[in-house]
Amino acid sequence: MALKGLDIFKLTPKTNCKDCGNPTCMAFAMKVAQGAVDLAKCPHLSDEAKAQLGDATAPPMKKFNIGAGESVFALGGETVLFRHDKTFVSKNLYAVNVCEGSFDEKLPDIKRVDYDRLGERMYVELLNLQFTGDAGKYAELVKKALDAGRGIILECRDAAAARAALELCAASKPLLNGADAGNYAEFGALASEFGVALGVGGNSLDELYDTAAALEKLGNKELVLDVGSTSIKDAFAWAVQIRRAALRDNDRVFGYPAIVNPARLAPGDEYLQTALASLFTLKYGSIIVMEKMSYAQALPLYGLRQNIYTDPQKPMKVEPGIYPLNGAGEDALCVTTVDFALTYFVVSGELERSGVPLNLLISDAGGYSVLTAWAAGKLSASSIAKFVGEFEIESKLKSRTLVIPGKVAVLKGEIEEKLPGWTIVVAPNEAVELVKFFKEYKAG
């Protein structure tokens, strides 16, 4: 049973010493109750209090990293089942399944999808190295994968092959996915010896539960639960029940991230894999293994992930700057809107559809929508004039006409005062009207 903040507060020293990094003991207690802070951050708790609180305040879902160097990825640490209750914290990771025979063919395609969206690098984070029965070939595969610059999953239930692989790649902290009810003692020991996280599967949810519990007893505290590949229906049922048991029922045995494998659930069916990856992005897949990751799949899937894992309290922003559209040169008309990502995408999409060359000027408006930014004073004649100055628009661009959002038509006069020589034009209120507006503007 989860403890309330007040119950925890009673056991703190109540000195408000700030040693834990929080302003007061009360604030600390509240955060511990939410699972956001570890109890151990308070250096002054009595042993008695620690014993009393210990288990009850541990976060409901473990959080740990896999990978090393530049490829370190966080898993787990979720505290809510629905993002509107707070926020999701560790975005799901994408892996592409490779085996000895397919690696060379697949690697260039895997590397091709690598782009930036709103400051986040979108690429295949992990390679799922599937063991196909030959330890020697598997070792060759591991060697090749080490040069690819991605995180590694060793999907291997053969203890000897797994050991050989770990001897090659333990330093890059792979995930060893291979424990089950039959081999868990041996695999648990392997994972401990090499200091890597361990993936565990089972023939039923009960079996998985018992094996995970047994592994934890052996000291394996960094587990990833494999929801299996018997059926799509079961994989989803397991993923939901695992997460729900951990977060709603406080069942620590299932307090670990889950790995799902659409590559095996829907082999050869690109669209179904896309649908499954979308499902597991919303509901509880921490690692999603795909057969491949084409641009056509990546564009919606990474966009969806970025949406779902965005912090409701922090709006997504685009970088301020000049965004030339439709091959705009320095003579093209200037258009401005705010840096709120949703506004930017909608507006730039419509502007692109108009086919008219335009320079879209994005100023720092605090990541708010047009009206909110205006009301908060983040979008004003001064902020626009300041942007024009700081980004040296007048030396970079030749056009002296600026189109402003219809919703802030009131700013027209004031901007004209602050930007002498510029003509300010008011756009329609709604983005959907922009295509028509600019087509006719061009014609007129």
Add this chain to the structure above:
Amino acid sequence: MAFKATPQKFTAKINALTVGTGDREISLGGENVFPFYSFDAPIENSPKIGIEIHDAGHYAGIPGMDEYYAGADTLAETARRAAAVEGADFLAVSFDGAHPDGGDRSVEDCVAVIKEIADAVDIPIVIEGSKSIDKDVKLFDKISEALSGRNILVLSAREENYKSIAASVGLAYSQKVGAESAVDINLAKQLNVLISQMGVKSENTAMNLGSAAAGYGFEYVASTIDRVKAAALAQNDMMLQMPIVTPVGAEAWSVKEAIVSEEDFPEWGPMEIRGINMEVSTAAACLAAGSNAVILRHPESVKAVSRFIKALI
């Protein structure tokens, strides 16, 4: 020590809404668990898929569509071809061409269009409007009259025109009414309350909460639907228990990822595959959040989402 599963079955239910008649009649909603949680309790009715055409035929701007609909020279044939796509449970007809700025097709012409379509197919019909508040009022009235007895769902009663639409579509012609609001739980609930106050039973209404393509603010869609379902099931909020119908095709096929040409973005590959992935991903995410039906444009998307639903139910 085995895993102790604690099912999350609710006493409240989503209303089951029937659309269409005879053998092809469908029921939307009816479940008392979260989407696809069939491990908690059996799902009453699986989510449904609509295939969308518009008043002048198929969506010719979408790659692959001209090929699929090749030879379908009449609306009747287009409708038959759409209805024949494997996995299509209903036909959605959008009256894009009736908007005053988009062709301004007359109400009489629109009625002729829908009659030709309705005579050609026996699957349930869902009507999407012209997106013009005033035009929709007249349009829906005449269409509901013309398709009297077909038990159609008219998707777009909005805050500004719900009174007339509820009165004609829902009360005068006993068709099903879809309440369309922006992506916001409070606005959705308010509109449902208003429509029910007009005397349209909540068992005869559906909700369209709007959508967004994957990557384009989908977090609002997911969280709104999550919250609507939680209120409907966990708190027994009867004004949010209507099944949710989400048009996905229009959103998916308008974002950059789906419409820029391969010449401009050679790395991205063929436009058709990009668009289908966008449509499928968005639809799967809507269904995962709780939509009881999605409306799609590309036949391949319909087939893929159908495989997805079958695998989960």
